[in-house]
Amino acid sequence: MMWLSGGFVFRRGDSPYHRLDPRVKLLISALMFVSTLLVRSFYELLAVIAVMVAVAAVATVLKRVGRTMVLTATFSAFIFVINIVFTRNLESSVLYAVRFVAIVVSTSLFFITTSPDELEQVMKTFRLPRDVVFAFVTAVRFIPVMMLDTIQIMDAQKSRGLELEKGNIFRRVRNMIPVLIPLVVNSVVRSGELAEAMESRAYGAVPRPTSLVQYKSSVTDKVVALAALALFIAGAYSFYYILPVQLP
Amino acid sequence: MADMLEIDRLSFRYPEAPREAVSGFDLRIPQGEIVVLAGPSGCGKSTLLRTVNGLIPHMYSGDYAGDVRVGGASVKGSDMRDLSQKVGFLFQNPENQIFMFTVERDVAFGLENIGVPRDEMRERVDEALRLLGISDLAQRAPHELSDGQKQRVALAGVLAMKPSLVILDEPTSLLDPMTAGDLVALVAKLRKDLGTTFVVVEHRLDLLVKVADRLVVMSEGKKVLEGTPRDILFGDDAERYGVATPAVTQLQKMLARRGLATTGTLLTPGELAAELKGRNR
Ligand SMILES: Nc1ncnc2c1ncn2[C@@H]1O[C@H](COP(=O)(O)OP(=O)(O)OP(=O)(O)O)[C@@H](O)[C@H]1O
Numbered sequence: 001m002m003w004l005s006g007g008f009v010f011r012r013g014d015s016p017y018h019r020l021d022p023r024v025k026l027l028i029s030a031l032m033f034v035s036t037l038l039v040r041s042f043y044e045l046l047a048v049i050a051v052m053v054a055v056a057a058v059a060t061v062l063k064r065v066g067r068t069m070v071l072t073a074t075f076s077a078f079i080f081v082i083n084i085v086f087t088r089n090l091e092s093s094v095l096y097a098v099r100f101v102a103i104v105v106s107t108s109l110f111f112i113t114t115s116p117d118e119l120e121q122v123m124k125t126f127r128l129p130r131d132v133v134f135a136f137v138t139a140v141r142f143i144p145v146m147m148l149d150t151i152q153i154m155d156a157q158k159s160r161g162l163e164l165e166k167g168n169i170f171r172r173v174r175n176m177i178p179v180l181i182p183l184v185v186n187s188v189v190r191s192g193e194l195a196e197a198m199e200s201r202a203y204g205a206v207p208r209p210t211s212l213v214q215y216k217s218s219v220t221d222k223v224v225a226l227a228a229l230a231l232f233i234a235g236a237y238s239f240y241y242i243l244p245v246q247l248p
Numbered sequence: 249m250a251d252m253l254e255i256d257r258l259s260f261r262y263p264e265a266p267r268e269a270v271s272g273f274d275l276r277i278p279q280g281e282i283v284v285l286a287g288p289s290g291c292g293k294s295t296l297l298r299t300v301n302g303l304i305p306h307m308y309s310g311d312y313a314g315d316v317r318v319g320g321a322s323v324k325g326s327d328m329r330d331l332s333q334k335v336g337f338l339f340q341n342p343e344n345q346i347f348m349f350t351v352e353r354d355v356a357f358g359l360e361n362i363g364v365p366r367d368e369m370r371e372r373v374d375e376a377l378r379l380l381g382i383s384d385l386a387q388r389a390p391h392e393l394s395d396g397q398k399q400r401v402a403l404a405g406v407l408a409m410k411p412s413l414v415i416l417d418e419p420t421s422l423l424d425p426m427t428a429g430d431l432v433a434l435v436a437k438l439r440k441d442l443g444t445t446f447v448v449v450e451h452r453l454d455l456l457v458k459v460a461d462r463l464v465v466m467s468e469g470k471k472v473l474e475g476t477p478r479d480i481l482f483g484d485d486a487e488r489y490g491v492a493t494p495a496v497t498q499l500q501k502m503l504a505r506r507g508l509a510t511t512g513t514l515l516t517p518g519e520l521a522a523e524l525k526g527r528n529r
């Protein structure tokens with residue numbers, strides 16, 4: 001849970017990177033993601049990671065990205081061990097392990113710098129159905145509410161003598177039932193009330209609803225997007241045609 | 249001119265329910281009135297409100313008889329798009345009527361849904377935020393707001409639709425007394441400035457008697473009392489239907505019984521103070 005919220009949940013920031021058009025941020029993350037898959041050597045991968053660190057620095061999220069890297073590294077160690085056992089190839093095993101970290105970081109960079117509002121905008125540009133976009137928006141909107149609900153219910157049940165931290169794994173899972181039931185009931189009541197409120201405010205009244213905010217790409221956005229593409233192409237070109245590396 | 253709200257012989261039964269939640273209900277509310285609806289839990293208050301903004305019969309099915317008209321137009325015959333612009337509904341729990349991730353986007357929600365052009369929408373959103381004194385919260389996320397602030401955001405979203413009738417279902421039940429008082433003052437101000445008509449379901453009568461023109465008491469789906477708050481609270485039937493009389497009213501009744509105050513009908517501390525002062529002179 002902590003790993004997820006540290007690595008993937010948006011927190012408000014005020015860096016030039018945060019201010020980019022969300023679609024440009026998506027492009028940059030996608031290019032970094034693809035790059036990690038294209039590289040054939042550890043050194044190339046290091047170059048890609050260096051770019052990620054640079055992006056994280058511009059976005060002033062170095063600390064969070066660092067923490068995500070450390071946490072994913074534990075999974076990576078696992079990947080490394082399995083690889084080395086089966087392939088007995090040190091370089092490719094290292095490559096796979098580090099590649100995993102890089103993939104997580106490239107994805108995480110997008111999510112921690114893009115607000116749910118911007119995510120919605122991105123989904124709209126892909127022309128996803130309004131119901132899908134709206135379901136996503138409300139899901140994100142209610143994450144903090146549900147978390148608070150859970151904590152309150154857990155506290156209430158603990159004060160009535162429920163022991164959540166005792167016993168073996170099966171006992172613990174069974175002890176969660178008195179927490180889960182009120183949580184489910186709460187959510188059902190909540191979704192009923194949400195449906196009423198949506199209906200009362202004309203949800204679905206017209207086929208093409210308008211939007212209060214309009215995201216427009218600025219010149220900076222376009223320049224950054226082109227620069228990112230250029231860097232990607234130049235990198236791919238030099239990796240494949242200039243630098244002498246054999247496939248691992 | 250027709251009254252703002254006209255309810256004629258309305259009955260409604262939820263599917264599978266043993267009896268009608270609202271039965272044979274009549275009510276007329278002229279434009280600009282503030283009407284308080286009271287009655288014990290389960291007597292059908294929320295159900296009645298749903299029939300006013302169209303959730304019944306457009307979202308809830310069931311046995312529907314009689315007629316409800318808002319501004320002369322039948323609720324049954326209108327669609328939610330029209331109704332959402334005539335009737336604003338503020339629900340009890342503000343949390344569950346805020347959908348978007350920023351306050352201003354949420355206030356715009358209804359306007360987006362009915363396809364209001366962006367420039368006009370911007371104006372209406374800003375105006376609603378200003379009206380409720382929450383312009384500085386425009387970029388906040390819902391989880392960064394207090395309950396009172398959430399309530400205002402929800403109300404701003406309702407008012408941005410420019411409804412002529414606003415219904416509030418127990419709007420103060422989650423608020424502390426001071427925030428609740430602010431909300432009631434706001435209702436009075438909106439009525440004065442915009443001529444908005446209000447129907448408020450409320451148990452805290454001591455807050456609302458100051459501004460309410462009329463009190464309607466329900467019991468088991470029927471209207472049992474209707475009149476000015478003064479007439480009803482000093483009548484003999486109020487307590488029978490579990491209407492909680494304001495403390496000042498109770499005090500004044502006690503004083504009157506001992507000959508310490510007039511047998512007048514006082515509803516607010518101010519009125520009682522003035523009364524006692526007059527006696528001492
Ligand atoms: N969605 C529903 N489906 C079926 N029955 C319902 C539904 N909502 C309410 N009822 C029933 O209709 C009756 C009136 O309920 P309603 O919610 O209108 O009462 P209320 O006066 O608003 O009560 P409260 O003060 O507790 O909010 C109750 O018997 C209730 O159980």
Ligand SMILES: [Mg+2]
Binds near residue numbers: 294
């Ligand atoms: Mg109710």
